[in-house]
Amino acid sequence: MWRGSGVLNQRQFVRECVEIAVFVAILFFAFRIILQSYQVTSTNMSPAIVQSSLVLVNKLAYTTHNPERGDVIVFRYPRDTRIAYMxxxxxxxxxxxxxxxxxxxxxxxxxxxPYTRLSYDNPFAKTWQVPSNQYFVLGDNRRTSDDSRLWDFVPRDYIIGKAAFVYWPLDQWQSVNNVSDAYR
Incomplete structure (x- = not known):
């Protein structure tokens, strides 16, 4: 509660409002620098992440280290870099x-x-050698996934960040299953 004259109370109130506004603006810009929202537009990652889900992506996850096998990443699609894929x-x-x-x-x-839908038909065998600074990615739902099997590799500089948390729909709240340990 404020004490003193009405003018001082008004000044203190305005000052506190400005401080709160600055704090909120700093939080907003920090959030935008660190995190990005991504909407899943396909069934490529189902059943773990369903179509129309909203996912927070950590854009700073790979500033100090590279992606690991099993990480779920968001990247610019190699065939059209205006499109983001997960x-x-x-x-x-x-x-x-x-x-x-x-x-x-x-x-x-x-x-x-254990996280995939393994019902895709692929009667042929194919081998890929992953080049330097590139990654081979697959969707968890292999039957419908448009992935490295069709267009090869994702360049390191196309990676936007690491999928961190599904926040929509509310009944699907979960951290993203980045299963690096399953590959060791």
Missing amino acids: QRVIGLPGDSILINGEHIWINGRQLHE
Whole structure:
């Protein structure tokens, strides 16, 4: 509560309002620098992240280190950089990726992915060698995913950030399942 004359109370009130406004503006700009909202526009990442979900993306996640295998990233689509995509990092620079049917091998070790929908048809085997500063990404819903199997790799400088948290719809609130440990 304010004490003293009415003029002092008014000045104190205005000062506090300005301080609050400055604080809110700083928070807003810090939020915009660190985090970005991304709307999932496809079923590529279902069932973990459903179409129309809103996800917070940590844009500073890769300022001190590179993406890890299993991270869910948001990146500029290599075929049209005006479009953002969300997918899971499968292959790192230098990796050899073999996809044979529904099975994936990374550098000769089979990958076990409990988070995917593994019902895609792929009667052929194909191998990719991930170039320096590029990443091989796949959607969790392999049947519908437009991913590195079709257009190869994501350049490091196309990566916007790491998916952190699903905040919409409210009944889907969850941290994003970045499963780096499953790949070690």
